[in-house]
Amino acid sequence: MAKRLLNFPDRTAVVGVGYTPFTKDSQVSTLTLACRAIMAALADAGLDPSDVDGLATHRVGDSVAPSLVGPALGIDDPSWYLDQFGGGSVSHAVAGQAALAVAAGLADTVVFYRAINARSEFRMGQAANPSPEVQYQAPYGLTAPVQHFALAARAHMLKYGTTEEHLGRIAVRQRAHAAKNPRALMRTPITLDDYLASRWIAEPFRLLDCCLETDGACALVITTAERARSLHRTPVLISAAAWGGGQSFLSGADPTVSAAATLAPRLYGMAGLTPADVDVAQLYDCFTYSVLVQLEDYGFCAKGEGGPFAASGEGPPVNTHGGFLSEGYVHGINHIAEAVSQLRGDAGDRQVPGARVALSTSQPGYILPATSALILRSP
Amino acid sequence: MPAPTRPTPDRDSREWWERVALGEFAVQECEGCGLRRFPSRAFCVRCRGEGRRWVAIRPVGTVESWVVSHRPFGQGEIVVTIRLDEVPDAVVHGSWEGTGEPEGGSRARAVFTAVDDTLTLVGWREDHGATGTLEDGPLATRSVSDVRSSGGAG
Numbered sequence: 001m002a003k004r005l006l007n008f009p010d011r012t013a014v015v016g017v018g019y020t021p022f023t024k025d026s027q028v029s030t031l032t033l034a035c036r037a038i039m040a041a042l043a044d045a046g047l048d049p050s051d052v053d054g055l056a057t058h059r060v061g062d063s064v065a066p067s068l069v070g071p072a073l074g075i076d077d078p079s080w081y082l083d084q085f086g087g088g089s090v091s092h093a094v095a096g097q098a099a100l101a102v103a104a105g106l107a108d109t110v111v112f113y114r115a116i117n118a119r120s121e122f123r124m125g126q127a128a129n130p131s132p133e134v135q136y137q138a139p140y141g142l143t144a145p146v147q148h149f150a151l152a153a154r155a156h157m158l159k160y161g162t163t164e165e166h167l168g169r170i171a172v173r174q175r176a177h178a179a180k181n182p183r184a185l186m187r188t189p190i191t192l193d194d195y196l197a198s199r200w201i202a203e204p205f206r207l208l209d210c211c212l213e214t215d216g217a218c219a220l221v222i223t224t225a226e227r228a229r230s231l232h233r234t235p236v237l238i239s240a241a242a243w244g245g246g247q248s249f250l251s252g253a254d255p256t257v258s259a260a261a262t263l264a265p266r267l268y269g270m271a272g273l274t275p276a277d278v279d280v281a282q283l284y285d286c287f288t289y290s291v292l293v294q295l296e297d298y299g300f301c302a303k304g305e306g307g308p309f310a311a312s313g314e315g316p317p318v319n320t321h322g323g324f325l326s327e328g329y330v331h332g333i334n335h336i337a338e339a340v341s342q343l344r345g346d347a348g349d350r351q352v353p354g355a356r357v358a359l360s361t362s363q364p365g366y367i368l369p370a371t372s373a374l375i376l377r378s379p
Numbered sequence: 380m381p382a383p384t385r386p387t388p389d390r391d392s393r394e395w396w397e398r399v400a401l402g403e404f405a406v407q408e409c410e411g412c413g414l415r416r417f418p419s420r421a422f423c424v425r426c427r428g429e430g431r432r433w434v435a436i437r438p439v440g441t442v443e444s445w446v447v448s449h450r451p452f453g454q455g456e457i458v459v460t461i462r463l464d465e466v467p468d469a470v471v472h473g474s475w476e477g478t479g480e481p482e483g484g485s486r487a488r489a490v491f492t493a494v495d496d497t498l499t500l501v502g503w504r505e506d507h508g509a510t511g512t513l514e515d516g517p518l519a520t521r522s523v524s525d526v527r528s529s530g531g532a533g
């Protein structure tokens with residue numbers, strides 16, 4: 001275990017969460033989405049744009065920078081901002097860096113937002129991709145994240161006997177969660193037969209293995225734990241944030257091991273917690289397989305046992321909002337928002353009783369060779 | 380079969396593509412410690428040296444995984460992940476040009492396909508016990524029309 005840092009864990013808190021509706025066509029710009037989500041998050045926190053002195057986002061050429069969003073809301077001179085290149089693997093790193101800026105005193109109140117018209121304007125994989133690895137893949141038609149994850153899932157099946165039913169159980173369970181979530185795009189329950197009957201996208205993945213590319217935005221307000229105590233929402237403390245880990249997929253790393261395997265000890269060590277302490281887990285689910293491999297790599301079951309473990313529903317409740325598979329895909333930030341909701345105890349019909357510790361994670365390193373994650377807890 | 384997306388070689392990879400166009404599957408070998416690496420790049424990950432030479436290797440390996448792409452990503456084409464015998468730390472992706480679906484752990488060897496005068500791509504097919512030495516003769520270089528007539532990559 002990494003040594004416990006003294007100046008970061010529990011020094012900051014998420015004090016507000018905001019969403020736009022999740023749709024298949026927002027009919028508005030990503031700037032509008034971002035502003036609406038930020039205003040909703042500030043209203044939730046009982047704050048005003050004039051209280052904000054930091055802005056953070058991540059994007060892959062598909063959204064708007066803090067330098068555009070800030071002035072649009074009258075935040076003309078943020079003392080700290082971050083405009084990180086990257087997709088799902090960096091979402092929790094952005095939250096972590098926002099917390100770091102607050103903990104260090106560079107900013108007092110930071111808003112992290114992510115706004116995308118991922119269905120109607122920018123389909124994933126179409127944005128500019130600077131990776132030199134593309135030249136060795138695109139000529140053969142290997143271009144989309146779904147194909148990369150499918151390769152990893154197949155390797156896991158070959159090595160450990162993981163089955164399509166294991167993957168299907170993940171999709172079925174998350175849909176059942178989404179049925180209790182008014183925000184979710186897909187709320188009609190599905191069965192394993194529905195899963196098996198859904199059409200192939202990239203074998204071994206079917207349609208119901210895949211997330212819902214979504215138009216929507218989400219924002220989080222992060223401030224000091226001290227200030228959080230004077231605000232009207234129950235603060236949710238950021239106990240640990242970690243980013244990094246992993247190896248390039250093309251470099252020959254074992255595709256059945258994700259970047260989370262190297263990141264997890266650092267994350268748990270920072271929080272002084274273990275997997276057994278996690279009451280609810282929001283695991284990045286661009287595809288069903290990413291949930292399965294993270295159950296292993298975040299230590300909820302042994303390597304290779306993720307299939308039966310996921311199918312059985314053992315361990316903490318996972319993706320209680322329905323995840324990207326059923327709620328909608330806002331690239332990671334909506335997992336953090338759901339974790340916050342669970343720890344505040346305001347998750348309604350899908351509330352996990354007594355949830356006090358949540359794990360929330362990013363894309364586990366199959367596209368860019370890194371991931372990121374947070375451990376949050378109620379005070 | 381739609382025209383493939385053309386690769387955009389960079390300053391690290393240009394020579395690799397040039398050698399592929401000549402029917403050679405080459406990787407870089409570190410002059411300091413001898414570690415072979417793919418894809419091509421400036422630094423050795425083990426000794427961090429920049430010195431390297433190109434070496435032709437037997438283009439054979441083991442099928443580690445594959446994906447069958449359907450719309451909107453394809454029409455049944457198969458892309459395989461191959462772990463190279465001579466560079467066990469590296470995998471390479473390419474079109475599957477074998478019979479039927481591959482099998483996990485089965486042996487495969489490279490198939491060079493000249494798309495046009497300036498582009499050659501590397502696909503893979505079953506390796507029926509061939510040793511895969513360079514002395515097996517010229518690596519099969521098939522024209523695009525051969526690929527089409529054989530059903531190609533589907």
Ligand SMILES: [Zn+2]
Binds near residue numbers: 411412413423425428
């Ligand atoms: Zn070396």
